[in-house]
Amino acid sequence: MANVDIRIRKVEALATPDELYTQFPVDEATSDSIHQTRQTVNDIIQGRDRRLLAIVGPCSLHDPVAALDYAKKLKTLSRDIEDEMFVVMRTYFEKPRTVGGWKGLILDPKMDGSYDIGGGIALARSLLLEIVKLGLPVGCEVLDPIIPQYIDELMSWSSIGARTTESQIHRNLASGLSVAVGFKNSTSGDLVTAVNAIKSAYQPASFIGMDGKGASAIFRTTGNDCCHLILRGGDQSPNYYEDDVESARLLLEKEGLEPAIIVDCSHSNSRKNYERQKRVLRSIIDQVCWGEKAIRGFMLESNLLPGCQKIPDDLANLKYGVSVTDACIGWDETQRILVHACELLRKARLEGGSVQPL
Numbered sequence: 475m476a477n478v479d480i481r482i483r484k485v486e487a488l489a490t491p492d493e494l495y496t497q498f499p500v501d502e503a504t505s506d507s508i509h510q511t512r513q514t515v516n517d518i519i520q521g522r523d524r525r526l527l528a529i530v531g532p533c534s535l536h537d538p539v540a541a542l543d544y545a546k547k548l549k550t551l552s553r554d555i556e557d558e559m560f561v562v563m564r565t566y567f568e569k570p571r572t573v574g575g576w577k578g579l580i581l582d583p584k585m586d587g588s589y590d591i592g593g594g595i596a597l598a599r600s601l602l603l604e605i606v607k608l609g610l611p612v613g614c615e616v617l618d619p620i621i622p623q624y625i626d627e628l629m630s631w632s633s634i635g636a637r638t639t640e641s642q643i644h645r646n647l648a649s650g651l652s653v654a655v656g657f658k659n660s661t662s663g664d665l666v667t668a669v670n671a672i673k674s675a676y677q678p679a680s681f682i683g684m685d686g687k688g689a690s691a692i693f694r695t696t697g698n699d700c701c702h703l704i705l706r707g708g709d710q711s712p713n714y715y716e717d718d719v720e721s722a723r724l725l726l727e728k729e730g731l732e733p734a735i736i737v738d739c740s741h742s743n744s745r746k747n748y749e750r751q752k753r754v755l756r757s758i759i760d761q762v763c764w765g766e767k768a769i770r771g772f773m774l775e776s777n778l779l780p781g782c783q784k785i786p787d788d789l790a791n792l793k794y795g796v797s798v799t800d801a802c803i804g805w806d807e808t809q810r811i812l813v814h815a816c817e818l819l820r821k822a823r824l825e826g827g828s829v830q831p832l
């Protein structure tokens with residue numbers, strides 16, 4: 475075996491998905507509630523529920539206490555706006571980096587480069603469980619193809635990021651995920667990769683993975699009919715404007731796909747300036763009020779407090795409730811703009827279904 479694994483420094487044992495299921499089991503009531511919230515998400519994506527899917531939460535979760543604190547506030551708010559929006563908390567544990575940086579709580583829960591993945595995966599599952607037990611559905615980006623085995627059961631929505639939408643591995647994975655999957659347009663702004671991804675994930679696939687007992691296995695999927703497009707803007711410009719949404723809708727329709735679009739208010743749509751997220755949201759709400767039926771929801775990067783912080787060498791200096799990845803809007807702003815957006819939607823509905831453009 476002299477020529478094997480020459481660049482592998484060490485191989486360590488990791489708990490199997492089944493072991494974590496036993497350690498952090500989902501009770502029947504929670505499981506029923508997840509079944510229900512998944513169905514609601516699917517109904518919105520497929521146009522059977524007219525409400526907007528609001529995927530709202532931190533860019534990444536790094537502090538379970540702050541995450542739960544945030545989740546409780548979001549749950550309360552979600553009840554006040556449920557007539558117009560169905561809220562799913564953004565619970566992102568895996569961060570795809572442009573070059574390098576902290577890769578999220580699952581890979582590096584101690585945020586010190588020690589990569590205690592066993593601890594991270596257990597922490598993510600237990601935190602997700604606490605959040606869903608509040609009755610708040612959660613959505614994650616799926617990056618590593620094995621990780622869904624540990625947490626898929628708890629999610630109500632998921633996304634494939636701009637950097638991985640073109641990857642066959644991720645398209646195959648999406649074809650077998652239990653939830654609706656949003657594919658982001660590429661970082662360059664290209665939509666075709668995401669549209670191809672939706673078509674690809676619709677098909678059944680076969681691939682190699684790891685089963686609940688940790689054994690290599692062949693997975694054969696049914697295909698996923700709840701995939702959709704996420705407009706996140708591109709290197710050159712945002713793509714949330716009316717003409718962009720219309721072009722995206724026409725492209726989906728031309729391909730015979732459900733015209734289901736989620737607009738990401740952050741990333742290149744906000745030109746990475748968190749303060750601009752509210753103008754993206756305002757534009758989306760206007761478009762919906764003017765009758766654009768393809769917009770099925772939006773994503774908002776929001777945290778307890780606004781902005782972001784670098785991970786300090788001494789973690790005792792971490793500020794509570796502030797993002798360690800992309801800058802987010804704070805809770806007060808989140809609450810204000812979501813409540814206002816709902817008021818606008820209600821008003822438009824009262825005035826006759828939808829407001830007509832000038």
Ligand SMILES: O=C[C@H](O)[C@H](O)COP(=O)(O)O
Pocket residue numbers: 533569570571572573574575741799800
């Ligand atoms: O959403 C988070 C980031 O935009 C994404 O992970 C890329 O981050 P980076 O460009 O800072 O690496």
Ligand SMILES: C=C(OP(=O)(O)O)C(=O)O
Pocket residue numbers: 533566570615634635636637658706741
């Ligand atoms: C990484 C993300 O987005 P994107 O893939 O659009 O860059 C994200 O939403 O956290």
